[in-house]
Amino acid sequence: MKLSQIRLTVKDFNKSVTFYRDVMEFPVVMSEEKMQYASFNTGEIKLELLSRKSMAEVLGETELPTDADTQSKFLLNVAVDDVDKSYKRLKDKGAEFVTEPSDRKEWNARVAHFRDPDGNIIEIYKHPIKES
CATH class of the missing domain: 3.10.180.10 (2,3-Dihydroxybiphenyl 1,2-Dioxygenase, domain 1)
Incomplete structure (x- = not known):
C-alpha cells in the first residue's frame, strides 16, 4: 500500500488554488473550476503523527x-x-x-x-x- 495524495477540502476553491499555486509555488497538474477540483505536483509525500x-x-x-x-x-x-x-x-x-x-x-x-x-x-x- 502506498499513500498517493492528500486531499484538502476547502471553503473557497479559487482562493485556495491561488494560494497553493502562487504562494506555495506548487505546479498545477490539473484544475477544473466547474468540478471545483485541482491537483498539484508536490513531490514525495510523507505522513507524520x-x-x-x-x-x-x-x-x-x-x-x-x-x-x-x-x-x-x-x-x-x-x-x-x-x-x-x-x-x-x-x-x-x-x-x-x-x-x-x-x-x-x-x-x-x-x-x-x-x-x-x-x-x-x-x-x-x-x-x-x-x-x-
Whole structure:
C-alpha cells in the first residue's frame, strides 16, 4: 500500500488554488473550476503523527481548542533548502505566519509555521539544524 495524495477540502476553491499555486509555488497538474477540483505536483509525500497538545505548544497556544475549526487536526510539512529565505519569500507573497523561523533542537530541524486560507497549518522545515 502506498499513500498517493492528500486531499484538502476547502471553503473557497479559487482562493485556495491561488494560494497553493502562487504562494506555495506548487505546479498545477490539473484544475477544473466547474468540478471545483485541482491537483498539484508536490513531490514525495510523507505522513507524520504529532499530538494536538504538542502542536499547540509549538504554536504557543496555551489551551487546546474545543471547536474543530480553530486548530488543524493535521499539518502539511514542506521541506525547504533554507527556512529563513523561504519564510521571507512566502511572507512577501502574503503568507500569514504563526511562528517565525526557529530551531527545534528536539527535532533536529529549523521550522516556521503559517496557515493556508482554510486555517490548515503548513510547516516549512530543514533537517538537520546547521551547526554554528
